[in-house]
Amino acid sequence: MEENYKSLKIKQKSPDSRVFYLFIDRPSRGNSLSRDFFTEFPAALSSLDQNPEAGVIILSGVGNHFCTGIDLQLLNSLSQETRAADTGRTGEKLRREIKFLQRAVTAIEECRKPVIAAVHGACLGGGVDIITACDVRYSTENAFFSVKEVDLAITADLGSLQRLPGIVGFGNAxxxxxxxxxxxxxxxxxxxxxxxxxxxxxxxxxGVAEIAEGIAAKSPLAVTGTKRVLIQSRDLRLDQGLDYVATWNSGVLLSDDLTEAISAQHQKRKPLYAKL
Structure with a gap:
């Protein structure tokens, strides 16, 4: 990948691999989330989403931590820059800024390719927002987590309060x-x-590399469809979710991938799928 980012780094460790690594790259600041991150992160995900060489994305952090949360300088600048002549205009501008930050995290779910979080060190505040939007999460034993926002006098607003209950249960969240x-x-x-x-x-x-390589070797149509149907069905009734997957499969089920999967089963070999 040729893109140059201030807050991120993209790496493909092997030219034959369909696994790409997306690193949060501010190790001197504990990989805290800067203004640049919220602009660059959705752009990087979109780039990987559109790259046919990429099948799976591993999201990690450079240095000692995954992410120590939103940069306090960004919080301070939001407080200063959104102030207007009256409270109504201040509130409207702040709402637009929050929606801008939210879109960067939601970009993980909008990416067709699976995004796997590999967490080490600290995963605090905005870091938890990010991993709850990821498709699969792994960590080291001594990684540490905190939904930190109340300690900063903030109601968490980038997704943890919406996504975390569905992952760990309402009471735990x-x-x-x-x-x-x-x-x-x-x-x-x-x-x-x-x-x-x-x-x-x-x-x-x-371990995460091995898991990601296994997913990347599967039918990209099936993997993409599985991610999208699960995310959509999360907020649908059972009958609506079944209707959604029926519509999805009516468009993509009869594919070359299905033919290849059946052929490989009969021939007792690994299937080879076209890139997506």
Missing amino acids: MELALTARRFSGLEAKDLGLVTRVFSTKEALEK
């Missing part, structure tokens, strides 16, 4: 968000926030 307490990767596994924990960062990187 309420307790974590009200207390802002720190919890470990092991507790995150018990809560269901992460699917699996690894003993070290090196083990995390190796």
